[in-house]
Amino acid sequence: xxxxxxxxxxxxxxxxxxxxxxxxxxxxxxxxxxxxxxxxxxxxxxxxxxxxxxxxxxxxxxxxxxxxxxxxxxxxxxxxxxxxxxxxxxxxxxxxxxxxxxxxxxxxxxxxxxxxxxxxxxxxxxxxxxxxxxxxxxxxxxxxxxxxxxxxxxxxxxxxxxxxxxxxxxxxxxxxxxxxxxxxxxxxxxxxxxxxxxxxxxxxxxxxxxxxxxxxxxxxxxxxxxxxxxxxxxxxxxxxxxxxxxxxxxxxxxxxxxxxxxxxxxxxxxxxxxxxxxxxxxxxxxxxxxxxxxxxxxxxxxxxxxxxxxxxxxxxxxxxxxxxxxxxxxxxxxxxxxxxxxxxxxxxxxxxxxxxxxxxxxxxxxxxxxxxxxxxxxxxxxxxxxxxxxxxxxxxxxxxxxxxxxxxxxxxxxxxxxxxxx
Ligand code: ATP
Ligand code: MG
Numbered sequence: 001x002x003x004x005x006x007x008x009x010x011x012x013x014x015x016x017x018x019x020x021x022x023x024x025x026x027x028x029x030x031x032x033x034x035x036x037x038x039x040x041x042x043x044x045x046x047x048x049x050x051x052x053x054x055x056x057x058x059x060x061x062x063x064x065x066x067x068x069x070x071x072x073x074x075x076x077x078x079x080x081x082x083x084x085x086x087x088x089x090x091x092x093x094x095x096x097x098x099x100x101x102x103x104x105x106x107x108x109x110x111x112x113x114x115x116x117x118x119x120x121x122x123x124x125x126x127x128x129x130x131x132x133x134x135x136x137x138x139x140x141x142x143x144x145x146x147x148x149x150x151x152x153x154x155x156x157x158x159x160x161x162x163x164x165x166x167x168x169x170x171x172x173x174x175x176x177x178x179x180x181x182x183x184x185x186x187x188x189x190x191x192x193x194x195x196x197x198x199x200x201x202x203x204x205x206x207x208x209x210x211x212x213x214x215x216x217x218x219x220x221x222x223x224x225x226x227x228x229x230x231x232x233x234x235x236x237x238x239x240x241x242x243x244x245x246x247x248x249x250x251x252x253x254x255x256x257x258x259x260x261x262x263x264x265x266x267x268x269x270x271x272x273x274x275x276x277x278x279x280x281x282x283x284x285x286x287x288x289x290x291x292x293x294x295x296x297x298x299x300x301x302x303x304x305x306x307x308x309x310x311x312x313x314x315x316x317x318x319x320x321x322x323x324x325x326x327x328x329x330x331x332x333x334x335x336x337x338x339x340x341x342x343x344x345x346x347x348x349x350x351x352x353x354x355x356x357x358x359x360x361x362x363x364x365x366x367x368x369x370x371x372x373x374x375x376x377x378x379x380x381x382x383x384x385x386x387x388x389x390x391x392x393x394x395x396x397x398x399x400x401x402x403x404x405x406x407x408x409x410x411x412x413x414x415x416x417x418x419x420x421x422x
Pocket of ligand 2: 264
């Protein structure tokens with residue numbers, strides 16, 4: 001895409017009134033727009049990142065046999081009353097509204113009730129199980145505080161997956177597999193090194209659940225983690241008793257304490273929702289049983305905010321290749337028509353090779369172009385100027401390492417096409 005056509009512009013200053021680094025940088029670079037506290041729109045660059053994150057997750061979940069669907073945000077009171085989750089005394093972050101005829105509705109903060117209700121239409125016999133269904137959907141939560149930028153929204157994007165099995169044993173096998181699938185997703189997202197599978201308290205089925213916590217000063221949680229053993233426990237749940245519950249010997253671990261961000265979690269739900277919503281199956285003898293459920297969340301917008309928190313330097317953001325809005329930032333410092341034609345030609349070659357390129361074709365001072373390129377944080381920068389053309393070369397800068405190399409235009413096409421496909 002030609003940058004001259006991008007309607008968003010980069011602001012000189014970090015916007016005031018934002019405390020969270022992720023919101024500061026994303027607003028400054030025009031990735032997001034703040035509608036109000038905790039409510040953000042995704043603009044073209046930001047949406048490209050969101051879509052990349054979704055695609056990485058979609059690929060892993062589909063490979064694990066999960067099916068994508070999409071449920072409604074508007075929810076009827078009746079199904080949530082069945083599980084006792086309609087009352088504001090029980091769930092304190094509902095957004096609720098009413099129809100013109102007075103009927104009360106809720107805006108979904110999660111979807112266990114909704115999916116159990118849907119599946120009761122399709123599950124009849126043990127032969128209909130197991131299966132796994134997920135969605136990417138906007139969730140609404142009337143959060144008390146919204147000071148972590150896009151990491152804690154009142155309207156935010158979540159991936160929620162639900163599993164349906166005949167019994168706990170079958171469920172446990174899938175649950176264990178999902179721990180691996182999640183870690184693989186977080187590795188691909190560039191968060192693998194500082195993300196820990198973290199033991200936490202859990203309701204309704206078991207005493208504990210697992211969270212995926214990424215170590216960051218910007219986090220609202222605190223974990224105790226053992227770097228070597230790759231084990232962590234949420235500090236809220238750290239006591240001699242929740243160790244006994246987890247079946248761990250405290251003395252075997254060398255725990256360090258750190259602030260962290262919960263980017264995902266997995267729960268064994270048991271039969272709480274299936275019993276309440278009549279999601280049952282008949283076994284081989286024709287006897288009815290409630291379906292055993294699990295739920296598995298990832299905060300899509302929180303992941304994006306977390307990547308910004310973890311991957312930045314004093315000059316701006318540094319996107320991991322897999323989620324970057326573009327793979328290459330082609331920065332032209334050329335003004336004469338014959339030179340510009342050469343940059344245009346390289347742009348076209350890259351596009352033809354399937355590389356995603358943001359082409360800074362604007363007539364601006366080099367200093368401003370470089371500063372803005374740093375802020376946007378595209379991993380690979382290619383600069384073409386009169387000077388580089390004299391040597392028949394282009395200047396290549398790795399945004400993360402900061403090192404410069406001089407390459408031929410053909411090298412750039414070959415290299416960037418291989419980054420894109422790897
Ligand atoms: P938290 O403890 O941070 O409030 P939660 O445990 O209530 O989160 P879940 O219901 O487990 O959240 O939601 C699944 C995932 O959705 C979380 O692991 C997190 O990544 C993300 N998430 C939850 N609340 C928000 C929010 N307000 N804004 C953005 N992402 C969120
Ligand atoms: Mg959670």
